[in-house]
Amino acid sequence: AQRVTQPEKLLSVFKGAPVELKCNYSYSGSPELFWYVQYSRQRLQLLLRHISRESIKGFTADLNKGETSFHLKKPFAQEEDSAMYYCALSGTNRGSEKLVFGKGTKLTVNP
Amino acid sequence: NAGVMQNPRHLVRRRGQEARLRCSPMKGHSHVYWYRQLPEEGLKFMVYLQKENIIDESGMPKERFSAEFPKEGPSILRIQQVVRGDSAAYFCASSPVFDWSTDTQYFGPGTRLTVL
Numbered sequence: 547a548q549r550v551t552q553p554e555k556l557l558s559v560f561k562g563a564p565v566e567l568k569c570n571y572s573y574s575g576s577p578e579l580f581w582y583v584q585y586s587r588q589r590l591q592l593l594l595r596h597i598s599r600e601s602i603k604g605f606t607a608d609l610n611k612g613e614t615s616f617h618l619k620k621p622f623a624q625e626e627d628s629a630m631y632y633c634a635l636s637g638t639n640r641g642s643e644k645l646v647f648g649k650g651t652k653l654t655v656n657p
Numbered sequence: 658n659a660g661v662m663q664n665p666r667h668l669v670r671r672r673g674q675e676a677r678l679r680c681s682p683m684k685g686h687s688h689v690y691w692y693r694q695l696p697e698e699g700l701k702f703m704v705y706l707q708k709e710n711i712i713d714e715s716g717m718p719k720e721r722f723s724a725e726f727p728k729e730g731p732s733i734l735r736i737q738q739v740v741r742g743d744s745a746a747y748f749c750a751s752s753p754v755f756d757w758s759t760d761t762q763y764f765g766p767g768t769r770l771t772v773l
Contacts, residue, residue, distance in 0.1 A: 550699070580761075589660075590700075590748065590764040632699060643752075644690065644713060645762060647699035 552648035560656050567618040567651045569633030577635040579616040584630040623655045661765035669771045676736040678768045682751030689732040694746040739772045
């Protein structure tokens with residue numbers, strides 16, 4: 547079964563503190579993993595994806611196939627990072643393009 | 658590029674009425690996806706279409722729901738005889754010709770359907 551689990555519904559940290567948003571997945575095959583972000587009153591947008599290996603806005607995510615995890619990390623959180631974060635996966639074959647989303651984690655960065 | 662457009666942004670229907678949700682993909686994108694988000698839930702895939710073709714409808718409810726993406730014009734998600742459980746946010750996404758290693762899905766702002 548294809549499933550993405552984000553165990554934390556809410557996460558609150560102080561500005562400058564490290565932040566980690568957890569994501570675990572279940573997929574028969576080799577999925578591509580994504581983190582999408584939705585800032586207040588804005589549309590859902592891609593933050594980063596595994597294959598790019600990029601750091602976006604200071605965020606990184608490492609795919610751990612053994613633990614089937616794709617946790618999102620940032621060493622020093624900023625107030626503007628406050629948003630809803632969704633972990634998602636898709637297949638890497640034709641016919642498996644649909645995204646499977648977790649329920650999301652609402653991150654609040656306090657001043 | 659104006660991005661993915663969806664209209665209306667808010668739609669109120671009474672039980673038994675029909676709801677039509679429209680999605681205009683980004684310029685140059687020929688793939689459209691529809692997702693539904695129920696309260697307190699993540700987005701759930703409904704259907705994937707290319708121009709004039711339904712590629713994957715594995716997430717569509719068997720009854721009352723249909724989708725199309727005609728040669729000309731926007732993609733339409735139609736819900737017939739709406740019920741209160743259809744109240745949700747419906748998101749459309751588009752992508753270019755699909756290459757999983759480079760392409761991504763770009764999302765519209767969503768249509769919030771409320772069934773009274």
